[in-house]
Every structure is written in structure tokens, then in C-alpha cells.
Amino acid sequence: MPGRLITIEGIDGAGKSTLAVALHDALRREGAPVLLLREPGGVALSERLRAVVKDPALRVDAAAEALIYAAARAQLVVERLRPALDAGEWVLLDRFVDSSLAYQGAGRGLGIATVRAVNDLATGGLEPDRTLLLRIDPTTGRARQGVRGESADRLEQEPDAFFATIAHAYDELAAAEPDRFRVLDASRGPHEVLQAALGALADLPRT
Numbered sequence: 245m246p247g248r249l250i251t252i253e254g255i256d257g258a259g260k261s262t263l264a265v266a267l268h269d270a271l272r273r274e275g276a277p278v279l280l281l282r283e284p285g286g287v288a289l290s291e292r293l294r295a296v297v298k299d300p301a302l303r304v305d306a307a308a309e310a311l312i313y314a315a316a317r318a319q320l321v322v323e324r325l326r327p328a329l330d331a332g333e334w335v336l337l338d339r340f341v342d343s344s345l346a347y348q349g350a351g352r353g354l355g356i357a358t359v360r361a362v363n364d365l366a367t368g369g370l371e372p373d374r375t376l377l378l379r380i381d382p383t384t385g386r387a388r389q390g391v392r393g394e395s396a397d398r399l400e401q402e403p404d405a406f407f408a409t410i411a412h413a414y415d416e417l418a419a420a421e422p423d424r425f426r427v428l429d430a431s432r433g434p435h436e437v438l439q440a441a442l443g444a445l446a447d448l449p450r451t
């Protein structure tokens with residue numbers, strides 16, 4: 245039985261990483277082997293590309309940005325994701341292709357179809373079994389990020405309109421694939437969001 249790929253999506257500060265950790269704990273308590281990974285990252289090449297793509301000191305053109313994310317994703321899929329899924333593990337992934345569709349396709353204006361084509365090469369057609377979209381208004385997301393107290397990376401320095409465009413794109417992606425997506429109200433507290441996420445995975449066969 246192949247494993248399950250569950251991706252977590254949403255704009256910056258929506259609470260993806262917070263939910264990923266809580267969900268990882270909760271699923272492990274159910275006894276399933278679960279791997280928690282983040283994008284870009286998860287393997288050595290992709291972590292290096294993460295540092296590059298987030299560096300505020302670098303000029304990175306939109307096409308270059310899309311290709312760097314896709315390159316990081318390609319290596320993660322081959323080196324870590326495919327083997328884990330083939331071994332029957334569940335993988336919780338903090339961002340995946342939908343992030344590129346929303347950020348580079350819509351936010352940077354490259355077009356969803358173009359970015360999707362690049363990512364088809366990167367993933368070899370691997371698709372999530374379920375995608376949890378954490379929905380929050382961009383102002384609240386930004387306020388949460390401020391609380392986190394880290395300095396803004398290259399993408400986080402973009403204006404509010406950029407994140408509004410991305411939030412809208414995520415909504416459209418979710419509406420287009422209602423079987424894969426579950427949209428969660430991320431304005432609620434961490435406990436409520438976790439419970440909603442568990443409910444949104446309840447129909448996925450556990451064995």
C-alpha cells in the first residue's frame with residue numbers, strides 16, 4: 245500500500261508550520277509512520293536552494309524564482325518523497341506545487357499553466373492525496389508573522405497586494421479541485437485548526 249501525501253498550503257503567517265508540527269504529533273499518536281517535511285527543503289540540495297531563494301540580498305527574476313523552487317522540489321521528490329511513499333509512509337509536507345502556482349503563477353504573474361508545466365517536470369506527476377488550505381486574511385497573516393519576530397525574508401518583504409493576489413489564487417485552486425482540497429478557517433486558534441485538519445483527513449484510508 246503506497247503512503248499518503250498530505251500538503252499544507254496558505255499565505256505567509258497562516259499557521260502552516262504550526263499545524264504541521266501539531267498534526268505530525270497527532271498522526272504519530274495514531275501509530276502511523278509519518279514524515280514531516282517542508283518546502284523548499286527536506287534534503288541537502290533543497291535546503292541550500294531555500295537559503296538562496298529567500299535571501300533579501302539577491303536579485304531573483306520571477307522565472308528564476310519559479311525554477312529554483314521547482315529544482316528544490318524535483319530533488320525532494322526523488323530523494324525523499326517517492327521513497328517514503330513507496331515504503332507506505334504518510335508524508336506531511338509544509339508547502340508543495342500549489343505554493344508555486346499561487347506565488348509564482350499568480351503573485352509573480354508567470355501564469356498558472358506555465359508554472360504547472362515546470363512543476364510537472366519537477367514532480368514527475370506526483371500529486372497530493374489531500375491538501376489542507378489554511379485560509380486567513382493577509383493582514384492577520386502578516387500580523388502573525390510580526391509576532392514570530394524573525395526578520396522578513398525576500399518574499400515576505402512584498403506588499404499586502406501581493407499576498408491578496410496569492411490568497412485569491414489559492415481560493416481558485418481549491419475551488420477547481422474540491423476532492424483534493426479542504427479549506428480550513430485559519431483565523432481560529434491552533435487547537436481548533438488542528439481538530440479541523442484531523443477531520444479533513446478522516447476519510448483517507450489509514451491502511
Ligand SMILES: Nc1ncnc2c1ncn2[C@@H]1O[C@H](COP(=O)(O)OP(=O)(O)OP(=O)(O)O)[C@@H](O)[C@H]1O
Binds near residue numbers: 256259
Ligand atoms: N491558529 C493560530 N492562532 C494564532 N496564532 C497562530 C496560529 N497558528 C500559528 N500562529 C502563530 O502565527 C505565527 C505564524 O505561524 P506559522 O509560522 O505556523 O505560519 P506559516 O504559515 O508557517 O508561515 P510562513 O509561510 O511564513 O512559513 C507564529 O508566531 C505562530 O505561533
Ligand SMILES: [Mg+2]
Binds near residue numbers: 260262338
Ligand atoms: Mg512556515
